[in-house]
Amino acid sequence: MTNTRRTGASLIEVVGVMAVAGMVTAISFSLIATLMRYDSGLDRANRSRENLARLAETFRAQVHQYRSSEITIQDQTLSASCPGVSCTFEVQSGHVQLKCTSAGESGNRTDRFQLPSGWEGTWEQDPTNGLFSLKLVPSAADSNFKGKGMTISAAARQSSVTPTVGGGS
Numbered sequence: 001m002t003n004t005r006r007t008g009a010s011l012i013e014v015v016g017v018m019a020v021a022g023m024v025t026a027i028s029f030s031l032i033a034t035l036m037r038y039d040s041g042l043d044r045a046n047r048s049r050e051n052l053a054r055l056a057e058t059f060r061a062q063v064h065q066y067r068s069s070e071i072t073i074q075d076q077t078l079s080a081s082c083p084g085v086s087c088t089f090e091v092q093s094g095h096v097q098l099k100c101t102s103a104g105e106s107g108n109r110t111d112r113f114q115l116p117s118g119w120e121g122t123w124e125q126d127p128t129n130g131l132f133s134l135k136l137v138p139s140a141a142d143s144n145f146k147g148k149g150m151t152i153s154a155a156a157r158q159s160s161v162t163p164t165v166g167g168g169s
Contacts, residue, residue, distance in 0.1 A: 048116045055096060055113040056152045059134060062087050063154035068130035071156055073123045078132065091121040130156040
């Protein structure tokens with residue numbers, strides 16, 4: 001009887017261990033990639049929500065500075081003007097652009113609000129109560145979006161008092 005001791009691994013054992021290690025590595029990398037994609041989607045959704053909240057706040061503040069007779073809607077543009085000051089909100093492809101000009105030293109203001117991917121905007125007016133609305137809805141072509149969109153409404157000021165520099169009436 002010979003007493004032999006085995007000190008090495010066979011080729012099949014080495015290949016088997018390498019295959020298992022490769023599968024574990026591939027699964028862990030795909031899990032990390034999926035988590036990163038999910039986190040990126042959450043960041044994008046949070047940025048969209050913050051941007052829409054900023055648009056709503058700015059829209060309401062601007063509309064409230066004007067009387068309803070000073071505001072007009074034509075196509076994709078809401079314009080407001082009184083002596084020395086004018087503002088326009090224009091719905092463009094994928095964003096809403098605000099442009100305000102002043103005859104005084106306060107200068108001009110331009111701001112751009114990115115809409116969520118695939119959303120479109122339209123303007124609406126309720127002349128009986130001076131209410132102006134921006135209706136944002138996902139386009140019919142965007143089948144990935146399952147929400148209903150949103151409406152941002154603002155009331156024009158009713159008094160004839162000229163707004164102060166801070167925007168109040």
